Amino acid sequence: MVRFETLPLPMSATPRPLSFVEKFGYGLGDTATNFVFQTMMYFQLSFYTDTYGLTATQAGTLFLVVRIFDAFVDPAVGMLADRTNTRWGKFRPWILATSIPLCVLAVLTFTTPDLTGGAKLLYAYVTYTLLMVMFSASNIPYSALSGVMTDDEGQRASLSTYRFILAFLGGVVIQVFALPMVNHFGGGNMQKGYQTTMLLLCSVAVVMFFITFFTTRERITPISEAKTSIRGDLRDLVKNKPWVNLFFVSLMLFIAMAIRGGANVYYYKYYFQREDLLSWANAFGIAGTLIGIFFSKPLATRFGKKGIFQFALLSSVVLCVAQFLVPTDKPQIAVALGGLMALLFGPSIPILWVMLADVADYGEWKFKRRATGIIFSAISFGFKAGLGVGGFIAGKILDLHGYVPNAVQSESSLLGIRLSVTLYGVAPYAVASVILISYSINTEISRQITADLRMRRDLANKPATEAGAA
Secondary structure (H helix, E strand, O other): OOOOOOOOOOHHHOOOOOOHHHHHHHHHHHHHHHHHHHHHHHHHHHHHHHHHOOOHHHHHHHHHHHHHHHHOHHHHHHHHHHOOOEOOEOOHHHHHHHHHHHHHHHHHHOOOOOOOHHHHHHHHHHHHHHHHHHHHHHHHHHHHHHHHHOOOHHHHHHHHHHHHHHHHHHHHHHHHHHHHHHHHHHOOOHHHHHHHHHHHHHHHHHHHHHHHHHHOOOOOOOOOOOOOOHHHHHHHHHHOHHHHHHHHHHHHHHHHHHHHHHHHHHHHHHHOOOOOHHHHHHHHHHHHHHHHHHOHHHHHHHHOHHHHHHHHHHHHHHHHHHHHOOOOOOHHHHHHHHHHHHHHHOOHHHHHHHHHHHHHHHHHHHHOOOOHHHHHHHHHHHHHHHHHHHHHHHHHHHHHOOOOOOOOOOHHHHHHHHHHHOHHHHHHHHHHHHHHHHOOOOHHHHHHHHHHHHHHHHHHHOOHHHHHHO
16 A cells, blocks of 8 residues: 655645636536536436337437447547647637537437437437537536646635535526426427427526636646657556546446436326425425535545545435335425435535546546546546436336336336335445445545645746756
């Protein structure tokens, strides 16, 4: 095991605190992202089965094929972003360039064309594939941007807190208001309702992406002498054990989210027969998450990032087991358990992204080459692959248990819905908690890496004669 002697951070390299405007502007980018992400997470499966007209198996297979394919786009985007050099930086130009195409494709994906059979299925594959590719091109550079705005651990934690507070405010709009908006604008026509709702939300999202571009700055750049190659980046990535840990953790997280999120609509609509409570359940979940996020930084400082993350995962497992036991006439208990689970899981959400920034620093420290974009592609890769696998599993569970759209469900179908939201849906969290055991970057190691990297950058930025004399 590597032993570290804690050194003071170089005073000359002590960063300025990020301004409120910059933190808020950065966070608005995730508000915009969540207008697309949350819609895919919570409504796309039910949209495809109950509005668009696909079977549950067709929708599940679509998720698996497209998301697994697109997962392999993510490392390519990360490497391209790392090699982008403009006067605006490496990552900010991607946010600007992809904002309008991403939002146009989101609207097209939630549009039901006047087609039938294979042509209609093909339209779903083409629009969804293009949406996922564009999501990669937008979200990976956006996420990587947080790793180069500052190298200060406290500022990164603060930035992530702003980001996820604003992200979950975006989640409020989708989880609480999206379905009422669909019903309002559709007037009984769900196809029209989805299309109009997405058009309005995505128009606002474009403005938010522009604000993110104009209010943020990139401050951390690789040492000029450090040469990079695609082969070297991939080799370093595989050797970066903390990155491998976080990749598999993110994969498990998104498998769980896809199964539980996709089934939650059916859970309240068919098991409780209280579809009206879905918005309340989502609101309680978002409120709990936001409260939890506020405690993320002090809890991580007191107990360590890994410890808080593991607690969040294991507490979710326990509460989901309890939720499985909720009877059909007690939907309020399910709402309360969901809110409590969100509260306990909330602190871990910013922590994951701070840990990724730590991993990017670790990679530069160990291999003397910085590849922030491809490091952050771990989460996007896990997101795509996890949503693909989880969406496929969710669709297969519904079909295997005999789900019939817009009909009274059998006991077997209701059991499948309950299992998806609870036991099946939370099992990947238990796996993720085990994977985290071997994650090796703690507070002491993180401080030492930061100190070493600042010294390297100071030396690299000195004139050659001055460095030689030193």
